[in-house]
Amino acid sequence: MSPTQPTLFRLSPAAQCQLDEEGRLRHFLTIEGLPAALLEEILETAQSFHTASGQAARKVPLLRGKTIVNLFFEASTRTRTTFELAAKRLSADVLNLDMATAATTKGESLLDTLRNLEAMHCDMFVVRHHQSGAAHFIVRHVAEHISVINAGDGRHAHPTQAMLDMFTLRQHFPDFSALTVVIVGDILHSRVARSEIQALRTLGVGEIRVVAPRTLLPREAASLGVVPFKSMEEGLAGAQAVIMLRLQKERMHGSFVPNEAEYYQLYGLTRARVELLAEDGIVMHPGPVNRGVEAESAVVDGPRSVILKQVRNGIAVRMAILSMAMRSHAW
Numbered sequence: 492m493s494p495t496q497p498t499l500f501r502l503s504p505a506a507q508c509q510l511d512e513e514g515r516l517r518h519f520l521t522i523e524g525l526p527a528a529l530l531e532e533i534l535e536t537a538q539s540f541h542t543a544s545g546q547a548a549r550k551v552p553l554l555r556g557k558t559i560v561n562l563f564f565e566a567s568t569r570t571r572t573t574f575e576l577a578a579k580r581l582s583a584d585v586l587n588l589d590m591a592t593a594a595t596t597k598g599e600s601l602l603d604t605l606r607n608l609e610a611m612h613c614d615m616f617v618v619r620h621h622q623s624g625a626a627h628f629i630v631r632h633v634a635e636h637i638s639v640i641n642a643g644d645g646r647h648a649h650p651t652q653a654m655l656d657m658f659t660l661r662q663h664f665p666d667f668s669a670l671t672v673v674i675v676g677d678i679l680h681s682r683v684a685r686s687e688i689q690a691l692r693t694l695g696v697g698e699i700r701v702v703a704p705r706t707l708l709p710r711e712a713a714s715l716g717v718v719p720f721k722s723m724e725e726g727l728a729g730a731q732a733v734i735m736l737r738l739q740k741e742r743m744h745g746s747f748v749p750n751e752a753e754y755y756q757l758y759g760l761t762r763a764r765v766e767l768l769a770e771d772g773i774v775m776h777p778g779p780v781n782r783g784v785e786a787e788s789a790v791v792d793g794p795r796s797v798i799l800k801q802v803r804n805g806i807a808v809r810m811a812i813l814s815m816a817m818r819s820h821a822w
């Protein structure tokens with residue numbers, strides 16, 4: 492797949508349609524262009540849900556009477572289930588549309604499916620799609636009162652993952668300005684990497700490094716505001732956090748790495764390499780993890796790993812985003 496992969500849907504200018512006239516979150520499609528104050532508000536709102544019960548968020552009646560539809564056209568474990576839990580903890584009614592058995596498989600167009608959901612008085616669509624721009628496309632075609640949340644579109648954006656990662660990072664390192672974060676692996680195909688870099692930059696992280704094979708680094712890497720490193724040894728040295736990325740083979744058309752064994756040898760996070768991080772450095776991964784490809788199993792389960800904490804934080808952060816987006820609705 493070439494770095495200029497065509498998209499089915501035209502991308503609207505960043506962030507333009509995400510805020511209402513009062514600057515409140517209406518849709519959540521991309522981090523790009525959102526002000527730092529809004530990202531801070533998401534983190535603070537998530538914190539209020541997180542601490543409400545000590546560990547995970549307890550149930551609150553904020554979205555009682557509202558209906559949220561999970562529209563997942565692509566596989567998901569963490570994102571779909573934590574969105575469902577978040578919606579339920581906000582007391583919303585939740586519909587999980589199984590796209591494998593939905594009428595789109597019988598030839599119904601996506602837009603007709605959306606019209607039918609609108610007719611059921613749904614208030615919000617949480618959308619995952621393999622095509623970049625799918626969530627933007629839906630925003631342009633659904634009724635005005637419906638909010639759309641991007642749960643991952645192609646290799647374009649995964650903004651809620653980025654926010655739950657910012658929340659997790661902040662639990663460990665409240666001062667972002669002093670932070671060095673390293674992103675390792677398949678940057679080229681990663682919607683997570685794009686959204687992470689935008690969030691880290693917006694929130695003023697000191698240094699963002701990337702380590703990747705040349706074939707998996709986008710040509711525009713320099714303009715993303717990151718510092719590329721050739722080796723894990725150089726890239727990890729003294730950093731406070733490393734975000735490992737999955738090799739996204741489903742988005743690769745052609746050979747981007749010689750083989751997984753060689754990739755692991757050069758870019759795998761081993762126990763020895765973890766020791767290169769700062770003393771309090773943490774290991775992150777958005778999942779799903781391929782043990783023995785991106786990281787050694789002992790690292791995934793090791794004391795520096797916050798991978799399951801990331802998943803848990805997804806509930807409070809998604810509660811924050813759902814409730815903030817619904818605030819712009821007339822009740």
Ligand code: CP
Nearest residue numbers: 567568569570777778
């Ligand atoms: N991180 C992430 O998006 O995981 P899922 O594909 O399981 O939702």
